[in-house]
Amino acid sequence: MAKLSLIRDKIGGRDPGLLPGSLNYPRPVLDPQYALYYQRGRVMDIPTEIREKFATDGPAAFGRDPQTGLPIYGPLPYEQCFPTNVPNELNLSGSWQVAKPLLAQLGIQIETKILEGAFGEVWRVDMGPGNGTMAVKILQIWQFVNLYGSLTEAMRMMLRDVESVRGLRHPNMVSVETVLHVRDDRTGFPSLYSFIFMELCDGDLLDEMDSLPDQVYDEIGAHRWLKQVIEGLGYLHQNRVAHLDIKPDNILFLKQPHGAPHIYKLADFGLAEVFHADEPSMERSVKKGTARYLAPEVFAYKQLPPNSPIQMFNTEKLDIYSLGMTMALSLIGFDEIDQYCYPTTGWLRDVSPNSFIDDSLVFTGKFEKNHPMIELLMLMTSTVPGERPTVQYVRTCPWMQQVL
Numbered sequence: 001m002a003k004l005s006l007i008r009d010k011i012g013g014r015d016p017g018l019l020p021g022s023l024n025y026p027r028p029v030l031d032p033q034y035a036l037y038y039q040r041g042r043v044m045d046i047p048t049e050i051r052e053k054f055a056t057d058g059p060a061a062f063g064r065d066p067q068t069g070l071p072i073y074g075p076l077p078y079e080q081c082f083p084t085n086v087p088n089e090l091n092l093s094g095s096w097q098v099a100k101p102l103l104a105q106l107g108i109q110i111e112t113k114i115l116e117g118a119f120g121e122v123w124r125v126d127m128g129p130g131n132g133t134m135a136v137k138i139l140q141i142w143q144f145v146n147l148y149g150s151l152t153e154a155m156r157m158m159l160r161d162v163e164s165v166r167g168l169r170h171p172n173m174v175s176v177e178t179v180l181h182v183r184d185d186r187t188g189f190p191s192l193y194s195f196i197f198m199e200l201c202d203g204d205l206l207d208e209m210d211s212l213p214d215q216v217y218d219e220i221g222a223h224r225w226l227k228q229v230i231e232g233l234g235y236l237h238q239n240r241v242a243h244l245d246i247k248p249d250n251i252l253f254l255k256q257p258h259g260a261p262h263i264y265k266l267a268d269f270g271l272a273e274v275f276h277a278d279e280p281s282m283e284r285s286v287k288k289g290t291a292r293y294l295a296p297e298v299f300a301y302k303q304l305p306p307n308s309p310i311q312m313f314n315t316e317k318l319d320i321y322s323l324g325m326t327m328a329l330s331l332i333g334f335d336e337i338d339q340y341c342y343p344t345t346g347w348l349r350d351v352s353p354n355s356f357i358d359d360s361l362v363f364t365g366k367f368e369k370n371h372p373m374i375e376l377l378m379l380m381t382s383t384v385p386g387e388r389p390t391v392q393y394v395r396t397c398p399w400m401q402q403v404l
């Protein structure tokens with residue numbers, strides 16, 4: 001049978017002495033002694049009584065969080081692993097499916113694939129009796145090594161999804177509950193999979209658009225999702241995190257019982273940038289993001305030769321632009337947007353986003369030019385970063401405050 005090793009947190013001096021990268025690493029470690037658990041956004045040591053109960057009750061020993069009522073998933077190590085002593089030229093291979101037996105030992109059954117993303121697969125998982133279902137994003141280190149060249153950089157990028165939002169929790173953000181790293185030593189080489197367990201949502205904005213008449217949101221629908229997502233983004237910015245990949249695929253919804261409105265949540269923090277509390281502003285030199293939603297200043301920067309002077313951008317304004325373009329797309333639809341926008345390059349054909357929105361939403365008679373939603377949209381998608389509103393402005397502007 002495959003030799004699998006759980007790897008646990010090595011950051012911040014919490015390394016228990018079981019060094020990842022050591023090929024003599026012991027057989028599967030399910031000893032809660034070496035595990036941490038993740039509760040309400042904080043990494044906790046497992047109390048002794050739970051440790052003892054785990055021997056007889058398994059994961060059920062963790063019960064539920066008394067404040068939120070959510071199940072506590074333990075003892076999955078909420079770990080980070082930087083295998084510093086592993087040479088870069090390792091042959092990293094193997095499918096994450098080999099980790100299935102280990103997950104089964106933890107009471108976790110991987111059920112159906114929700115989506116195959118650029119880097120990870122997202123699956124629906126059964127967390128075991130009484131623990132409900134979750135979504136798990138499965139990342140494989142070799143994909144990142146292929147892209148980023150070195151193992152160290154690959155680890156850094158792979159864990160960004162989790163690191164950038166560690167400890168953050170908000171109703172309009174998809175919460176990361178637990179992260180499990182599994183190392184597969186079958187071949188004598190470690191190949192690492194990360195399982196990021198998140199709350200399970202019912203779909204993303206694209207899925208919802210598909211289900212709507214004309215495949216676009218109307219004013220009420222757009223108002224509803226934006227009002228919630230702006231709260232999530234406000235929380236993120238307040239905690240000095242810029243998302244940098246806002247787009248319809250990264251906004252999820254959770255259906256509510258009795259026909260109550262969906263809850264919308266910001267997801268996918270794989271490109272997020274974190275700023276120190278004492279950094280004066282959230283400025284960074286960035287070159288990434290999804291073309292269609294990428295602010296023009298970053299786009300122009302990306303076209304420059306590699307040795308050009310470094311440019312810094314206000315990342316909050318980059319998020320506002322992407323949110324504005326997401327909003328525009330949600331009202332206009334893909335077919336029409338692609339008549340103007342080359343999806344692979346993000347260039348708008350001869351027109352600014354503002355005049356394209358004007359063409360699609362005002363010229364067609366759908367909205368008046370001075371409609372407050374249109375005015376907001378124009379500001380958010382301005383090509384001049386300084387003209388774009390702050391999150392606070394969007395939250396409190398009259399249209400957003402309206403009850404529709």
Ligand SMILES: Nc1ncnc2c1ncn2[C@@H]1O[C@H](COP(=O)(O)OP(=O)(O)O)[C@@H](O)[C@H]1O
Binds near residue numbers: 114122135198267
């Ligand atoms: N927690 C979740 N619940 C339901 N679906 C999800 C969840 N997380 C992601 N998905 C689906 O999987 C897709 C890809 O996930 P995402 O985190 O955005 O990964 P990627 O980095 O590959 O874009 C999302 O667009 C969404 O449709």
Ligand SMILES: [Mg+2]
Binds near residue numbers: 249
């Ligand atoms: Mg995504």
